[in-house]
Amino acid sequence: MSRLDIQHGVVEMAHGSGGRVSATLIDELFIRHFDNALLKQGNDSAQFEAPAGRMVMSTDAHVVSPLFFPGGDIGSLSVHGTINDVAMSGAKPLYLSASFILEEGFALAELESIVISMAAASREAGVPVITGDTKVVERGKGDGVFISTTGIGVVPDNVQISGDRAEAGDLILISGYIGDHGTAILSSREGLEFATTIVSDSAALHGLVAAMVEAAPEIHCLRDPTRGGLATTLNELSRQSAVGMQIREADIPVRAEVRGACELLGLDPLYIANEGKLVCICPAQSAEALLNVMQNYPLGSDAAIIGEVVSDNAHLVTMKTRFGGQRVVDWLAGEQLPRIC
Amino acid sequence: MCLAVPARVESLDAAASSAIVNLDGIRKAISTQLLDEVAIGDYVLVHVGYALERIDPDEAEKTLLLFDELKAIEP
Amino acid sequence: MKYVDEFRDGEKARRIAALIEQEVEADRDYRLMEFCGGHTHAIFRFGLHALMPSNLKYVHGPGCPVCVLPAGRIEAAIQLVEAEKLILCTYADLMRVPAGKRDSLHRAKARGADIRMVYSVNDALAIARNNPEQQVVFFAIGFETTTPPTAVAIQIAQAEGLKNFLVYCNHVQTPPAMSHLLASGEVSINGILGPSHVSTIIGSDAYADCCNNHHIPIVIAGFEPLDVMQSTLLLVRQINAGRCEVENQYSRAVTPDGNRKAQALMANVFEQRPLFEWRGLGALPDSAIQIRSEYADFDAEKRFAITDIATADIKGCICPAVLRGLNDPDECKLFATACTPEEPKGACMVSSEGACAAHYSYGRFKSETGA
Numbered sequence: 001m002s003r004l005d006i007q008h009g010v011v012e013m014a015h016g017s018g019g020r021v022s023a024t025l026i027d028e029l030f031i032r033h034f035d036n037a038l039l040k041q042g043n044d045s046a047q048f049e050a051p052a053g054r055m056v057m058s059t060d061a062h063v064v065s066p067l068f069f070p071g072g073d074i075g076s077l078s079v080h081g082t083i084n085d086v087a088m089s090g091a092k093p094l095y096l097s098a099s100f101i102l103e104e105g106f107a108l109a110e111l112e113s114i115v116i117s118m119a120a121a122s123r124e125a126g127v128p129v130i131t132g133d134t135k136v137v138e139r140g141k142g143d144g145v146f147i148s149t150t151g152i153g154v155v156p157d158n159v160q161i162s163g164d165r166a167e168a169g170d171l172i173l174i175s176g177y178i179g180d181h182g183t184a185i186l187s188s189r190e191g192l193e194f195a196t197t198i199v200s201d202s203a204a205l206h207g208l209v210a211a212m213v214e215a216a217p218e219i220h221c222l223r224d225p226t227r228g229g230l231a232t233t234l235n236e237l238s239r240q241s242a243v244g245m246q247i248r249e250a251d252i253p254v255r256a257e258v259r260g261a262c263e264l265l266g267l268d269p270l271y272i273a274n275e276g277k278l279v280c281i282c283p284a285q286s287a288e289a290l291l292n293v294m295q296n297y298p299l300g301s302d303a304a305i306i307g308e309v310v311s312d313n314a315h316l317v318t319m320k321t322r323f324g325g326q327r328v329v330d331w332l333a334g335e336q337l338p339r340i341c
Numbered sequence: 342m343c344l345a346v347p348a349r350v351e352s353l354d355a356a357a358s359s360a361i362v363n364l365d366g367i368r369k370a371i372s373t374q375l376l377d378e379v380a381i382g383d384y385v386l387v388h389v390g391y392a393l394e395r396i397d398p399d400e401a402e403k404t405l406l407l408f409d410e411l412k413a414i415e416p
Numbered sequence: 417m418k419y420v421d422e423f424r425d426g427e428k429a430r431r432i433a434a435l436i437e438q439e440v441e442a443d444r445d446y447r448l449m450e451f452c453g454g455h456t457h458a459i460f461r462f463g464l465h466a467l468m469p470s471n472l473k474y475v476h477g478p479g480c481p482v483c484v485l486p487a488g489r490i491e492a493a494i495q496l497v498e499a500e501k502l503i504l505c506t507y508a509d510l511m512r513v514p515a516g517k518r519d520s521l522h523r524a525k526a527r528g529a530d531i532r533m534v535y536s537v538n539d540a541l542a543i544a545r546n547n548p549e550q551q552v553v554f555f556a557i558g559f560e561t562t563t564p565p566t567a568v569a570i571q572i573a574q575a576e577g578l579k580n581f582l583v584y585c586n587h588v589q590t591p592p593a594m595s596h597l598l599a600s601g602e603v604s605i606n607g608i609l610g611p612s613h614v615s616t617i618i619g620s621d622a623y624a625d626c627c628n629n630h631h632i633p634i635v636i637a638g639f640e641p642l643d644v645m646q647s648t649l650l651l652v653r654q655i656n657a658g659r660c661e662v663e664n665q666y667s668r669a670v671t672p673d674g675n676r677k678a679q680a681l682m683a684n685v686f687e688q689r690p691l692f693e694w695r696g697l698g699a700l701p702d703s704a705i706q707i708r709s710e711y712a713d714f715d716a717e718k719r720f721a722i723t724d725i726a727t728a729d730i731k732g733c734i735c736p737a738v739l740r741g742l743n744d745p746d747e748c749k750l751f752a753t754a755c756t757p758e759e760p761k762g763a764c765m766v767s768s769e770g771a772c773a774a775h776y777s778y779g780r781f782k783s784e785t786g787a
Binding site: 191192256259260263265266321322323324325326327328330333334337338339340341 | 417420424425426427429430453454460461462463464466467480481482507508509511512522532533534535539542558562641756757758767768769776777778
């Protein structure tokens with residue numbers, strides 16, 4: 001079988017044809033790097049023993065521009081994103097699947113570095129990619145590479161985490177600094193380039209979640225504030241639980257550089273995406289202990305209690321500003337774009 | 342209207358009429374074409390990638406002092 | 417953040433508020449127009465309404481460049497980019513502003529038009545350099561703050577012989593709009609918080625005529641909350657004393673003369689436009705600028721013979737009245753029902769500093785929670 005010319009080659013239509021060329025790509029790139037026994041079964045599906053208990057399943061499509069950004073790339077992001085979605089039910093993630101849509105002409109060297117980064121993220125997380133698929137679209141009909149990943153996991157018996165369980169009196173925690181991922185992406189976006197030491201916070205949070213549910217299985221809600229940022233996540237949870245929320249600006253961790261970038265571009269850190277943070281809502285009496293657990297875990301070392309759940313028929317999220325005022329923190333309207341006025 | 346933020350001039354390229362400014366760790370290249378004079382260490386108001394004007398530190402200080410003096414006249 | 421954080425000190429704000437409370441005269445109404453969207457944004461974002469006495473009211477002004485651009489100019493830009501198959505560069509603020517027939521730049525982009533959002537006019541220049549075979553039109557909007565960078569870009573294009581770079585000029589001027597509002601006599605106000613960043617360019621003296629001719633106190637006010645509050649106090653004092661002058665609270669960035677170099681650049685590239693249509697204010701003489709004939713090669717209006725497109729008003733939308741300070745956004749029957757930030761009908765709902773968007777995003781706290 002012919003070898004793949006990773007150094008100089010590009011994705012060709014034949015790589016998605018299902019023929020010999022496809023097989024070479026799968027063997028030399030995907031199986032080689034993802035390297036695990038279930039994937040090597042080589043069937044259209046991977047077979048494994050089902051664990052006892054409730055299972056969760058989540059899927060996430062990943063498109064990001066640029067594909068490589070400070071602190072990560074689309075590969076690691078596609079692993080972290082789905083692991084986190086599974087983990088936000090309190091589950092232990094077990095396996096991932098991955099499907100790639102490649103654009104004709106995309107450099108194989110870049111694809112390999114994405115796959116290597118994906119494999120490293122999955123190995124580090126202990127959640128293997130056990131099945132996958134690859135398709136190729138004509139040049140101009142894709143943006144280099146799109147990756148969809150699906151994850152499954154199993155939830156501990158005593159855990160009941162759901163977005164509709166927030167109750168008045170609960171406290172709201174965030175696991176660390178907000179806005180890092182979105183700021184890192186903006187800094188490398190064409191036309192906006194600015195230099196910063198901020199890197200994406202892209203990370204798998206299931207370890208942190210495991211420690212949290214062990215310490216406080218009574219947690220009501222967990223969610224990762226990705227697109228739309230903290231503001232959008234809190235509004236989703238408020239609506240789902242039919243409650244209001246009151247947060248305090250002064251307690252929300254935001255790095256000076258993220259604030260700086262936001263002032264420059266007219267954006268609000270509350271709406272900037274995160275890929276390695278979680279929002280936790282728990283009964284007030286559990287909050288301090290939970291905060292301790294989070295702060296003792298590397299990915300939660302800057303965790304903070306940022307507000308509380310209140311009863312409110314309008315399901316508004318309101319914020320006490322650092323300045324001393326009070327304002328509504330609304331859903332994001334459209335996409336957040338840099339502004340001049 | 343007109344979002345403009347104060348940022349510190351960190352380096353200057355006189356030939357290109359450009360500067361690198363720093364805003365709390367964010368560094369951005371901007372044009373200094375609208376300014377007659379600008380020096381490293383100046384704070385400038387940045388709007389759409391241009392420095393509009395330098396911030397006068399003495400005037401800023403005066404305004405801030407006015408806020409502080411308000412305490413004295415409080416009943 | 418130096419020169420920002422010091423001007424957002426809540427404790428000092430309460431001291432100024434106490435002073436304003438003390439100095440306002442109970443039998444007088446203080447109706448102060450915050451001319452700029454930047455002021456509107458600060459008032460809402462920091463909740464300044466709540467700190468003011470009940471007889472002091474902020475009235476919104478027309479100082480939001482996105483809000484005052486008539487729909488017809490956006491429609492013309494859409495027609496241009498679709499008919500000529502060129503690249504249209506725009507500040508992102510304009511993307512969602514309603515043009516006629518429920519259209520917008522955003523929707524035109526979705527249909528396939530090559531519309532690119534830029535942070536600076538210099539990015540549009542770079543796009544022109546990188547695409548020599550294509551025409552690149554920069555959709556220039558804004559008041560005197562945003563005009564000098566456009567002037568610089570046109571000069572650069574000329575110096576470089578960059579023939580494929582063109583500007584669709586929609587720059588407007590602040591003092592004429594202010595004069596017009598005051599001359600119309602429609603809006604009852606007794607003081608104006610004057611533009612801050614516009615004034616860095618044109619200087620505080622530019623408002624002297626307006627102040628004298630219309631006998632109204634004007635305080636050039638910075639955009640940080642303490643700036644707005646201190647300027648409010650200065651206006652209260654002028655009103656109480658029966659004084660009427662231009663004061664400059666934003667002295668850290670604004671001088672009486674303004675930025676002479678920027679003014680010279682503008683004068684070199686642009687000339688007065690006899691008549692320009694403003695959304696909300698109608699056609700105002702000598703209120704906008706156009707590209708001088710020396711730079712005609714870079715003038716998209718001349719190159720493509722762009723003509724004005726009349727667009728019908730949106731039924732029920734009271735943006736024109738809101739822009740003139742005659743109505744509050746929540747007096748519009750479309751507000752928060754048919755017109756929301758997701759599906760804006762009027763321009764004031766689009767820009768985050770538009771009066772309606774500010775009311776919607778920040779102001780609902782008061783009405784919906786009864787606080």
